[in-house]
Structure formats: structure tokens, C-alpha cells
Amino acid sequence: MKTLSRLLVGLAGLASSVTWGTPSSNPDARPNRGSTVLRRVWHALATVLAGVLALSLGTTTALAAQVGGLKQFKVPTANSQPRAIANGSDGNLWFTEGTEFTNSPAKVARITPAGSITEFDVDCNFCILTDIVQGPDDILYMTSNNPILVRFDVATETQLASIDIPNSNAVAGDMAIDGDDIWFTDFNNDSLWRYSITAGQSTQFPLQIQPSDVVIDGAGSAWFTAPFDNAVNRLNPATGTVESFPVPDGLSPRQLTIATDGQIWFTSRFVPQGVGRLDPTTGVVITFPTPDSPGPEGIAASPDGSIWFTQTTQGNIASIDNTGVITEAKTVKGSEPFGITVAPNADPWYAMMAANKIATLRLR
Numbered sequence: 001m002k003t004l005s006r007l008l009v010g011l012a013g014l015a016s017s018v019t020w021g022t023p024s025s026n027p028d029a030r031p032n033r034g035s036t037v038l039r040r041v042w043h044a045l046a047t048v049l050a051g052v053l054a055l056s057l058g059t060t061t062a063l064a065a066q067v068g069g070l071k072q073f074k075v076p077t078a079n080s081q082p083r084a085i086a087n088g089s090d091g092n093l094w095f096t097e098g099t100e101f102t103n104s105p106a107k108v109a110r111i112t113p114a115g116s117i118t119e120f121d122v123d124c125n126f127c128i129l130t131d132i133v134q135g136p137d138d139i140l141y142m143t144s145n146n147p148i149l150v151r152f153d154v155a156t157e158t159q160l161a162s163i164d165i166p167n168s169n170a171v172a173g174d175m176a177i178d179g180d181d182i183w184f185t186d187f188n189n190d191s192l193w194r195y196s197i198t199a200g201q202s203t204q205f206p207l208q209i210q211p212s213d214v215v216i217d218g219a220g221s222a223w224f225t226a227p228f229d230n231a232v233n234r235l236n237p238a239t240g241t242v243e244s245f246p247v248p249d250g251l252s253p254r255q256l257t258i259a260t261d262g263q264i265w266f267t268s269r270f271v272p273q274g275v276g277r278l279d280p281t282t283g284v285v286i287t288f289p290t291p292d293s294p295g296p297e298g299i300a301a302s303p304d305g306s307i308w309f310t311q312t313t314q315g316n317i318a319s320i321d322n323t324g325v326i327t328e329a330k331t332v333k334g335s336e337p338f339g340i341t342v343a344p345n346a347d348p349w350y351a352m353m354a355a356n357k358i359a360t361l362r363l364r
Contacts, residue, residue, distance in 0.1 A: 130145070217264075294318075304346045348360065
């Protein structure tokens with residue numbers, strides 16, 4: 001800081017010693033020397049001051065060396081665009097296939113820890129599968145662009161009857177599991193929904209805010225992102241009240257996860273891009289801008305306490321710690337990583353939509 005102060009003082013002294021030049025009325029005239037030097041001095045001052053302000057007012061994000069060994073596994077169906085991925089109750093990982101950008105039919109697929117992939121057709125009237133979670137009794141739940149919850153039994157490898165959402169206009173998005181309850185977002189109706197597996201009943205929570213992702217904390221509160229409101233919000237299911245936590249620096253939170261210490265982490269994929277952390281006890285939100293606009297999208301908490309997220313534009317995944325240090329994995333250009341989860345052994349697994357692969361980073 002002493003060196004920086006001396007530099008600022010020196011630049012200011014130099015600027016004050018330069019005589020202001022008067023602009024010429026002749027457009028072809030050469031600029032006067034004093035004016036040119038002054039502009040250079042003030043440009044230098046502005047650059048230094050900008051750095052000082054960034055250090056004093058913003059949170060800096062540091063990059064660490066690359067980590068882990070990347071393994072990639074090709075999905076058998078061409079151009080299947082794998083999207084969402086989750087840990088299965090059978091010890092394998094399960095992921096969705098097929099989007100609006102491909103003619104590939106909707107499928108759910110299993111990948112073993114060794115990388116063997118088996119695909120299963122999903123009969124959902126040409127639906128587009130959105131998200132996937134592992135529920136109780138070996139049953140996977142998936143959302144789609146149809147007003148249903150798709151179900152698949154991993155033990156018998158069979159599709160079960162879908163659950164109708166009691167609103168024909170509902171478009172279920174991202175999901176969360178909380179015991180016997182399945183939570184999901186509905187951006188068409190600006191709502192959250194809770195489906196009770198035990199009771200077989202759905203409950204709608206109107207928000208008047210368009211939700212993107214949802215997670216449930218240990219107290220049963222539903223946390224959801226509101227990208228268009230630049231906020232992370234908490235819903236009290238007992239009262240229906242919503243508490244909003246504005247996200248600074250212009251970030252638009254999209255995906256959410258809860259770390260082992262209870263902190264709420266989120267990504268902001270579109271400019272300004274970054275990752276953020278919310279302390280649910282104090283309500284304080286800290287943002288970590290990501291360098292070079294890598295496209296943070298999916299995010300997942302590891303059992304070892306770390307946080308992993310996909311970088312769709314950069315073509316890799318990265319971890320971030322509480323101080324904002326980001327550790328990146330190997331980049332695969334054009335692969336478009338999207339959904340991500342972390343296996344019980346703390347290795348992250350993720351879907352490469354454009355590369356048509358499932359990848360894992362082996363940390364040990």
C-alpha cells in the first residue's frame with residue numbers, strides 16, 4: 001500500500017505540473033504537447049484508481065492451478081444432448097437426454113462409476129426432460145415441458161405412471177428432494193410446487209416472482225433464485241411468506257446448492273457473470289465475479305465441503321472455496337458442460353451437452 005500511495009502522489013504531482021493546452025479550431029492541427037502528456041497522465045491515474053477501487057470495494061476472484069484427471073464417456077445415441085444428472089440409489093449416476101434443439105427422443109440413462117452407459121426410452125408424448133432427482137424407494141423423478149412428473153424405477157429399470165400436476169399450464173423446471181416431498185419450480189405460473197409422495201397431493205405456492213431453481217434447507221425452508229429480480233429468496237412453506245435477499249453487482253442468480261456448512265451458493269451465467277454465497281443466518285450475500293465470462297451454470301455441493309460448478313462457455317468445471325479461489329479442471333472446447341452432481345466419493349460428474357458425453361473429474 002505504501003508503494004501504491006507513492007505512485008498516486010507522484011502521478012498527481014506530475015499531472016499538476018503540466019499546463020493545460022487549448023484545443024485548436026483547425027481539425028488537422030497536431031494536438032499540443034501539454035494536452036497529450038496530460039491525457040496520458042490522467043489515463044494512468046484512472047487505471048491505478050480503478051484498481052484501487054476494485055480492491056477496496058469489490059471481491060476479487062483468484063484462479064488456482066488445474067486439478068484432477070478428466071475422464072469422458074460418449075453417450076450411445078448421437079446428438080442426445082445430455083442435460084441433467086443425479087446420483088442414483090443404486091450406486092450409479094442417472095442423466096436425462098433430449099432437448100428442444102435435437103430430434104433425439106427423450107431418454108433417461110444410467111452410467112456406472114466405470115463409465116458404462118445404458119439408455120432407456122421415456123414415454124412422455126415427445127416431452128423435453130428438464131431435471132432429475134433421486135426420490136425414495138428407488139424412484140427417479142423428472143420434470144418436463146408437460147404438466148407431469150415423470151417417474152422411473154432404477155431397481156426394476158421400468159418407467160412408472162407419471163404424476164399429473166393439477167394445472168395444465170404448469171411447466172415444471174428444476175427440482176429438489178426433501179424426504180418424501182418433491183419440490184419444483186414453475187416459471188409459467190410464477191410458482192413453486194411441492195408434491196407429497198406419501199399423501200399423493202400437490203401444493204402450489206404462488207410467488208409473483210419467476211423462479212429458476214430451488215433447494216430445501218435443514219429447517220424445511222425452500223430457497224429459490226429469481227434471475228429477473230436479481231435475488232435469492234426464502235419461502236416459509238408453513239406461512240407462504242417470502243423473504244428476499246438482493247444479490248449485488250448486477251448478478252442474476254440461476255442455479256442453487258447448499259454446502260455442508262449450510263451456506264447457499266448460486267451461479268450467474270449471463271453478464272455480469274459470477275458465483276455467489278449467501279449466509280442464511282445473517283442474510284449477507286458475497287459475490288465472486290468469474291474472469292473471462294466462462295458461463296457458470298450448474299452447481300453442486302460436495303460431501304467434503306467444496307463447491308463445484310459448470311462453465312458452459314469455457315468448456316470445463318471448477319471448484320470455489322469460501323475465499324473466492326477458483327480451481328479449474330481441464331477445458332474441452334465446445335463441450336458445453338451443463339448439469340453437475342458430486343458422487344459420494346467427492347468426484348464431480350457432469351453432462352457435456354454439445355459434446356454428447358458424460359464426464360467425471362477423478363480427484364484421487
